Amino acid sequence: MLLKMVLKAIGRQRRKHYLIALTVGLGVSLATAMLGVMFDVGDKVNQELKSYGANLNIVPKGASMLGELYQTEDTAAEAENVNQENFIPEKELYKIKMIFWAYNIVDFAPYLSVPVEINGQKIILTGTWFNRHLKLPTGDEVDTGMTALKSWWKITGSPGDDGDTSGLLVGRDAAGRLGLKPGDSFSAKAKGKAVDLKVRGVFDSGGPDDGLIFAPLSLAQELSGQAGLVERVEVSALTTPENELARRAAANPGSLSRMEWDTWYCTAYISSIAYQLEEILPGARVKAIRQVAESEGAILTKIQLMMILLTVLTLLCSALAISNLVSAGIMERSVEIGLLKALGASDLSIMFLVLLELFLVALIGGVIGYLIGLGLAQLIGLTVFGASVPVKAAVIPLTCLMVLAVTTVGSLPALRSLLKLEATEVLHGR
Amino acid sequence: MSAILEIQNVSKIYGGVKALQNIQLLVPQGQWLAVMGPSGSGKTTLMNIIGCLDTPTSGRVIMDGLDLGSLSHSGLTAIRRESIGLIFQEFHLISYLTALENVMVAQYYHSLVDENEALEALAGVGLKERAKHLPRQLSGGEQQRVCIARALINHPKVILADEPTGNLDETNERLVMFILHRLHKQGSTIIMVTHAPDVAAHAERIIVLEHGRLASDRENNPVVSQPSEQKSADSRAEELNQNQKSEESFLAGTMAAV
Ligand SMILES: Nc1ncnc2c1ncn2[C@@H]1O[C@H](COP(=O)(O)OP(=O)(O)OP(=O)(O)O)[C@@H](O)[C@H]1O
Numbered sequence: 001m002l003l004k005m006v007l008k009a010i011g012r013q014r015r016k017h018y019l020i021a022l023t024v025g026l027g028v029s030l031a032t033a034m035l036g037v038m039f040d041v042g043d044k045v046n047q048e049l050k051s052y053g054a055n056l057n058i059v060p061k062g063a064s065m066l067g068e069l070y071q072t073e074d075t076a077a078e079a080e081n082v083n084q085e086n087f088i089p090e091k092e093l094y095k096i097k098m099i100f101w102a103y104n105i106v107d108f109a110p111y112l113s114v115p116v117e118i119n120g121q122k123i124i125l126t127g128t129w130f131n132r133h134l135k136l137p138t139g140d141e142v143d144t145g146m147t148a149l150k151s152w153w154k155i156t157g158s159p160g161d162d163g164d165t166s167g168l169l170v171g172r173d174a175a176g177r178l179g180l181k182p183g184d185s186f187s188a189k190a191k192g193k194a195v196d197l198k199v200r201g202v203f204d205s206g207g208p209d210d211g212l213i214f215a216p217l218s219l220a221q222e223l224s225g226q227a228g229l230v231e232r233v234e235v236s237a238l239t240t241p242e243n244e245l246a247r248r249a250a251a252n253p254g255s256l257s258r259m260e261w262d263t264w265y266c267t268a269y270i271s272s273i274a275y276q277l278e279e280i281l282p283g284a285r286v287k288a289i290r291q292v293a294e295s296e297g298a299i300l301t302k303i304q305l306m307m308i309l310l311t312v313l314t315l316l317c318s319a320l321a322i323s324n325l326v327s328a329g330i331m332e333r334s335v336e337i338g339l340l341k342a343l344g345a346s347d348l349s350i351m352f353l354v355l356l357e358l359f360l361v362a363l364i365g366g367v368i369g370y371l372i373g374l375g376l377a378q379l380i381g382l383t384v385f386g387a388s389v390p391v392k393a394a395v396i397p398l399t400c401l402m403v404l405a406v407t408t409v410g411s412l413p414a415l416r417s418l419l420k421l422e423a424t425e426v427l428h429g430r
Numbered sequence: 431m432s433a434i435l436e437i438q439n440v441s442k443i444y445g446g447v448k449a450l451q452n453i454q455l456l457v458p459q460g461q462w463l464a465v466m467g468p469s470g471s472g473k474t475t476l477m478n479i480i481g482c483l484d485t486p487t488s489g490r491v492i493m494d495g496l497d498l499g500s501l502s503h504s505g506l507t508a509i510r511r512e513s514i515g516l517i518f519q520e521f522h523l524i525s526y527l528t529a530l531e532n533v534m535v536a537q538y539y540h541s542l543v544d545e546n547e548a549l550e551a552l553a554g555v556g557l558k559e560r561a562k563h564l565p566r567q568l569s570g571g572e573q574q575r576v577c578i579a580r581a582l583i584n585h586p587k588v589i590l591a592d593e594p595t596g597n598l599d600e601t602n603e604r605l606v607m608f609i610l611h612r613l614h615k616q617g618s619t620i621i622m623v624t625h626a627p628d629v630a631a632h633a634e635r636i637i638v639l640e641h642g643r644l645a646s647d648r649e650n651n652p653v654v655s656q657p658s659e660q661k662s663a664d665s666r667a668e669e670l671n672q673n674q675k676s677e678e679s680f681l682a683g684t685m686a687a688v
């Protein structure tokens with residue numbers, strides 16, 4: 001009987017119920033999209049941010065003692081009388097992709113710098129992997145190198161090529177200072193020897209890198225006489241935002257209990273990834289470029305906060321609209337409700353009737369809205385992050401809760417007027 | 431005869447308006463009482479108070495030994511559900527439910543729905559064949575009969591009818607009076623508000639309100655509405671019009687009883 005009444009009532013106020021379903025649908029679709037993106041935004045933003053550079057720096061144990069002065073000429077001069085302690089063997093680098101969190105290592109690139117003289121001016125030439133294809137002992141194959149690591153660089157001319165051992169990628173400032181442009185060939189001097197080089201491309205990094213010159217690693221090794229060695233590796237890793245545990249571990253891994261240590265080791269904190277890299281490269285020291293890592297976490301939290309805020313606002317708007325519609329519906333049906341009261345229906349049972357009707361309609365709107373929301377999430381994913389957003393199961397119960405909350409909150413004022421409605425007033429037309 | 435309803439010194443004041451002033455009334459079980467009086471004299475106010483839809487400003491109402499003043503809001507709702515049958519001038523049927531469903535709504539809020547019982551109630555007012563019709567597909571008289579069937583479905587102790595024939599033509603008025611006569615015969619207590627003296631003439635007792643006061647209270651020799659040849663022809667013409675056998679037999683039964 002109840003269901004019959006509800007269904008017939010829905011059928012009667014069809015327009016109003018369409019509108020309610022539409023409102024719920026709109027709210028839910030936006031909220032679903034927001035939540036869908038929010039759950040996924042952690043990975044997406046990390047992926048986005050990693051393209052703005054590396055967050056880990058691997059240096060040899062010996063070199064790290066010298067601080068971060070490796071780019072100065074002093075270091076380069078000292079490099080002549082350093083031992084193996086100050087370098088990392090190039091052939092060890094594949095191990096970076098074999099740690100526990102290998103799949104979180106998005107990219108890495110080694111560096112070896114050597115001072116050269118071009119057109120009578122001294123400048124540092126840095127050898128690197130532009131784009132190296134690696135075959136791992138596990139059978140996996142990966143591509144890595146500076147091109148991917150510095151994906152935001154704008155290059156005029158051709159990009160760097162590991163096979164072109166005399167081809168350089170020159171920073172915008174360096175090119176200006178040396179008077180070079182893409183395609184130029186010239187002779188340079190390194191350690192007294194002359195070498196013929198050419199400019200493949202000029203890059204604009206928007207940062208201090210613009211004063212540098214990059215070359216294939218093999219050229220730098222040849223010029224510096226450090227065959228098979230690199231002096232630094234930049235690594236870009238997807239990381240979990242730091243928390244208290246990660247900070248304690250970073251300060252002193254020994255201070256953790258066994259369980260904490262396991263948790264830490266098996267979470268992609270920047271400190272645990274650094275720790276694992278040191279495990280696998282015994283001669284190296286791994287430093288987190290901490291500012292980047294922490295700002296990643298902060299931005300992420302802010303973006304997620306904003307999404308939650310927008311979701312709440314959207315739902316609030318839906319609730320408001322619903323509240324209007326439901327109130328109007330109750331007004332329209334005041335005689336009917338008065339009659340039910342006169343027949344002896346309790347306030348509770350009438351509220352139940354009204355809510356049941358509303359929830360049924362809202363549910364339909366919610367399901368449709370959810371489906372639209374999934375589509376919307378994909379759209380946001382594709383336009384903002386250039387990748388689809390996987391559906392998280394957690395969104396479904398959350399959506400149900402949202403529908404429930406929105407309709408309940410939205411119908412509160414109507415329910416209040418329903419309680420206050422006097423049967424005598426409506427039945428005698430006063 | 432025991433009193434089903436006792437009204438002691440009841441007043442109702444709306445703001446400055448004294449809708450009822452010191453009403454004293456004793457209604458014995460099974461009595462058919464007509465309430466008359468000019469517009470605004472407080473008839474509806476009195477019915478609302480008896481029907482537990484409203485509470486008096488002062489005074490006591492005792493129904494079947496129970497002091498209504500001692501009841502909570504939900505207690506009054508329960509009395510309404512259990513003991514009162516309401517018949518409205520405006521019928522107040524739910525527009526999107528069929529005649530049958532309108533009767534069943536009252537069952538639903540009272541106890542359990544029983545479609546057969548509801549159908550019987552409709553048959554009792556001669557509408558068995560119209561059970562599946564929506565209110566707008568029924569004439570005013572038919573709607574009023576659905577309203578009566580709904581009022582009776584839970585076997586109320588008191589039937590309250592506020593101008594039950596106010597919106598009806600003579601033929602339908604007569605039909606409704608037949609039904610009330612039958613209910614009265616079966617022992618129901620009926621309190622009926624009316625403007626029309628010929629309607630009031632059916633009651634055993636007539637009280638008149640004026641400015642919220644009880645102006646007169648007299649016994650009445652109820653008209654035994656022995657339908658004249660003309661009237662019965664009218665009724666039959668209507669039934670035949672509707673071509674409903676059940677209604678015919680219902681009317682025949684009713685008239686035999688009256
Ligand atoms: N809710 C209310 N608020 C204010 N005044 C009211 C209210 N209900 C009734 N009244 C007043 O109380 C008086 C009695 O009203 P009531 O409806 O009982 O009259 P009535 O005898 O039923 O009239 P009618 O024959 O026109 O139906 C009137 O003056 C009316 O204006």
Ligand SMILES: [Mg+2]
Pocket residue numbers: 473474475592
């Ligand atoms: Mg009235």
